[in-house]
Amino acid sequence: MEALNAFSVSLQAVWNDSGFSAFTMGNGIMILVGLLLLYMAFVKEFEPLLLGPIAFGCILANFPNTGFFGEEMNVMKAINYGITYEIFPPLIFLGIGAMTDFSPLLARPSTLLLGAAAQIGVFVALGGAMLVGFNVHEAAAIGIIGGADGPTSIYLSTKLAPHLLGAIAVAAYSYMSLVPLIQPPIMKLMTTQAEREIVMKELRQVTKFERVVFPIVSTIFISLLLPPIAALLGCLMLGNLFRESGVTDRLSDTAQNALINIVTIFLGTGTGMTMSAESFLRTDTLLIIGLGLVAFMGGTAGGLIFGKIMCKFTGGAINPLIGSAGVSAVPMAARVSQLVGMKSKPGNYLLMHAMGPNVAGVIGTAVAAGTMLAMLK
Amino acid sequence: MFMEHSPVTTNPLIIMLINMTVVFLVLVSLIYLIKLIHFVDPTKEKPKPEVEEDEPLVAVKSAPAASAPAPVVEEGINSEVIAAISAAIAAYGFAGQVKAVHILNHEGTPWRAAAKFNNFPRK
Numbered sequence: 001m002e003a004l005n006a007f008s009v010s011l012q013a014v015w016n017d018s019g020f021s022a023f024t025m026g027n028g029i030m031i032l033v034g035l036l037l038l039y040m041a042f043v044k045e046f047e048p049l050l051l052g053p054i055a056f057g058c059i060l061a062n063f064p065n066t067g068f069f070g071e072e073m074n075v076m077k078a079i080n081y082g083i084t085y086e087i088f089p090p091l092i093f094l095g096i097g098a099m100t101d102f103s104p105l106l107a108r109p110s111t112l113l114l115g116a117a118a119q120i121g122v123f124v125a126l127g128g129a130m131l132v133g134f135n136v137h138e139a140a141a142i143g144i145i146g147g148a149d150g151p152t153s154i155y156l157s158t159k160l161a162p163h164l165l166g167a168i169a170v171a172a173y174s175y176m177s178l179v180p181l182i183q184p185p186i187m188k189l190m191t192t193q194a195e196r197e198i199v200m201k202e203l204r205q206v207t208k209f210e211r212v213v214f215p216i217v218s219t220i221f222i223s224l225l226l227p228p229i230a231a232l233l234g235c236l237m238l239g240n241l242f243r244e245s246g247v248t249d250r251l252s253d254t255a256q257n258a259l260i261n262i263v264t265i266f267l268g269t270g271t272g273m274t275m276s277a278e279s280f281l282r283t284d285t286l287l288i289i290g291l292g293l294v295a296f297m298g299g300t301a302g303g304l305i306f307g308k309i310m311c312k313f314t315g316g317a318i319n320p321l322i323g324s325a326g327v328s329a330v331p332m333a334a335r336v337s338q339l340v341g342m343k344s345k346p347g348n349y350l351l352m353h354a355m356g357p358n359v360a361g362v363i364g365t366a367v368a369a370g371t372m373l374a375m376l377k
Numbered sequence: 378m379f380m381e382h383s384p385v386t387t388n389p390l391i392i393m394l395i396n397m398t399v400v401f402l403v404l405v406s407l408i409y410l411i412k413l414i415h416f417v418d419p420t421k422e423k424p425k426p427e428v429e430e431d432e433p434l435v436a437v438k439s440a441p442a443a444s445a446p447a448p449v450v451e452e453g454i455n456s457e458v459i460a461a462i463s464a465a466i467a468a469y470g471f472a473g474q475v476k477a478v479h480i481l482n483h484e485g486t487p488w489r490a491a492a493k494f495n496n497f498p499r500k
Contacts, residue, residue, distance in 0.1 A: 109411040112404040119400050123393035136387045209420045210411075217410055225403060363407070364400055371399045375392065376384040 022064035026277030033280070034059035034272070037170070046177035050150065050268045054170060057272020058280075068273065079270040083165070086158055088267040089151035090235040095260025096151075096362070097215070097239025098252045100330065104355040106210050107203035110310070111322065111353075115360025117306030118326025119368045121146030121299025125291045132287055137161050140372045142288050145172045146295025147365030148179070149328035154271060155232060156369045160376065166275035167285040171292035179332045180339075182293075183300050183324050187340050190304045191320050195311060196344035198319040200353045211244040218363075226370030228377075233366050299327040303357065325354040328361040449477040 015021055037055030041048040060076070061068070068076040082088045105111060126143030134142060141157035141164055153172040157165045175182065188196075215237035223230035242252035307323025321341050325333040337354035386392060415421065450459060463475050 106411055106415075109408040112408050112411075113401070116397075116401045116404040120393075120397065123389070123396060126392060127389035130387075130389045136384050136389075136392070139389070140392075205422075207418055207420045209418045210414050213414045213418075214411065217414065218407060221406065221410060222403065360404065364404060367400050367403045368396055371396045372392070375386070375395065 017065060019064045019066070024064075024277060026281050027062040027064060030062040030275060030277045030280060031059050033275070034062070040174075040177075047173050049264055050173050051177065053265050053268025054173065054272040054275075057269040058166075058275040059272075060269075061273045061276045076269075076273060079266050080273060082266055083154065083158060083270040083274070084162070086155055086231065088263050088270065089155040089158075090231040091263040092151040092260060092267060093232050094235040094239040095255050095257075095263070096330065097236040097241075098243045098256035099260075100236075100240060100243075100359055100362075101355070102211060102214055102240060102244075102359055103206040104203060104352050105359050106206045106214055108353070108356050111356030112360040112363070113310065114303050114306055114323045114326040114357035115362075115364035116326075117323065118299045118303035118357070118361055119147065119364050120302030121295045121297065121327070122365070122368050124298035125295030128294055129287075129291050132291075134284075134287075137376055138164055140376055141168055142291050143295055144168075144365065144369055144372070145175065145288075145292035146299040147328055147361070147368060148172070148176050148296060148299065148333065149362060149365040150176060151267075152232065152328075152365050152369050154267070156372065159228075159373060163279060164284070164288060166271065166280050167288040168292075169271040170275070171289045174289075175292055175296045176329045176332065179327075179329050180336055182296060183333065183336045184340050186297060186300045187304060187321055187324050187336075190301060191308070193344060195308065195320050196341060197348065198311065198316055199345070199348050200319050200322075200350065201317060203352060208244065208246070212241065215240045215244070222363075222367065222370075226367060226374060228373040229366050229370035232369075233363070236362065236366070296327065300324045303327060303361075319348075319350055319353065322350055322354040322357055325358040326361045326364070328358070328365050330358050330362060331355065333361070334358040448475040451479045454478055454480065 034055045037051055037058060040046045041051035041055055060066070066076075068074060069080065070077075122143040122145075124143075125146050126139045129139035129142045130136065137160040141153075141161040144153050144156045145168060147153070150169065150172050153168055154165065157168045161168075219230075219234050219237040222233050226233075239252075239255045242248045242255055303323035303326030304320055305323070306326070307318060307320030310318040310323075311320050319341060321337045322334075325337045327333050334351055334354035334357075338349065338351040341348045341350040386395075448459070448463075459475075459478060462478060466475055
C-alpha cells in the first residue's frame, strides 16, 4: 500500500513538473507558429540559416516549466545574454565585413547616396508606427525593419524596445527572405522600360591601398560622430580589414565561416527564445509585421526614386534599378536588381553596380540606427 | 538605459528630417573620404595619354606579320607552333617582332632553366 502511495505521489510530482500541466492555448499557437516558420525555412528555403534557429527557439520558448529564464544559469540564459547585452549583432557584422567586397562602392562612391535614400522607409514606418499608437522608442525599433538589416534591427530593438524583439526580428528576417518577391513589382512600377535597359559603364579598378584604408578611415570618422554604433560599424570594418589586408587570411576565414555560423545559431535561437506566447500573441505583433512591410516597400521606393534622380543628373549613366539595392539585404537586393535588369535587357549585368548601394545600405542603416539612438536616449 | 531618458522630440516628421539629414551628411562625407583616399593613393596607375592607349590596337590590327622579316626558325618546329607563339606575342602588342625561334635545352636543374629564361632580352 505504501509503495502504491509513493508511486502515486511520484506520478503526481512528475505531472506537476511536466510542461503539460502548465501548457496554455497560447503555447500551442506559438508552437504552431514555430512549426510554420520551420516549414518556411527548411521547405520553402526562406533565409533557412536564420529562420531555422529562430523557429526552433520559438518552439523551445513555449515549453512551460523549463526554467530557461529562472534564477539559475543555463545555456539558454547565456545565449539570451548575448542578445540582451548586444554581443551577437556586432559579431555577425564582423563576419559580414569579412564577406563583403567594398570595391564597387569605392569605384563609384556616389552610390552611397542610394544607400542613404533607401533609409526613407525606416522613417515612413516610424511615422506610421507612432500613428497607430506605438511610443517613439518602439516606433524607431519597428522602423529600422525598413533597413532590411537583421543584426541592426535586433541591436536597436534590444536598446529601445526589448519587449518587441521577437516580432521585429521575425518581421525583419521574413521580409529579407521575401526580397525577390516584394521588390520586383515596385521596381517595374516605378521605372520605365528604357530606364531598366540602361547599360552602366564598367567600374574602375580599385587598388589594395583604397580597400585597406577605407575601413580604417570610415571607422574612425563614423565612430567619432556616432559612438552608439561604434561596435556595429567597428566590427563590420574590422572584418573587412581582415579580408583586405592580405596577411590575416586565417582571421578572415574564421570570421566569415566558423564565427558567423556559430553566432548565427546563437542569435537565431536566442531571438526565437524571445517569442513566448505572452510577448508575441498580441495585436502589436500583427501591426509590426504590417509596418515592417510598409518600411520595406518605402525603402525600396526611396532608393528607386533617388536612382531616377541620379539617372537624370548623370545623363542616363545610372540605371535606376540599382537604387532598390540601397536597402541592406546583402547580396539579395543586388541580385534582384541584376535579375530585373536582365529580364528587361538580356546581357545587362547590373550585379557589381548594385553591390555599391547594397553595401552603402548596410552603412546607411547603421548610421540611421545610431542617429536614432543619439536622438532618443 | 536609453529608455529612461526623455527623447529630444517625439514628432515623427522632425525625427525623419533630422535623421535623413544626418544619414545623407554622413554618407556624403564618406563619398569625399573615398575620393580623398583615391587622391592620395600612392599605388594608383597614372592616367596614360590617349595616343598611347590607341597605339597597340592599331599596331595589332594593321601591322601584318608578313611586313616584318621572317623569324629564324630552328629545324623541327612546325608552322603551327610558330603561329601560336607569334599570336601570343602579338596579343601583348609586339606584332611582327619575332626574330628567332629556338628549342631550348631543358637539361639541367630548374635553376639553370630559370637563369636561361632571365637572360632573354626584354623590351
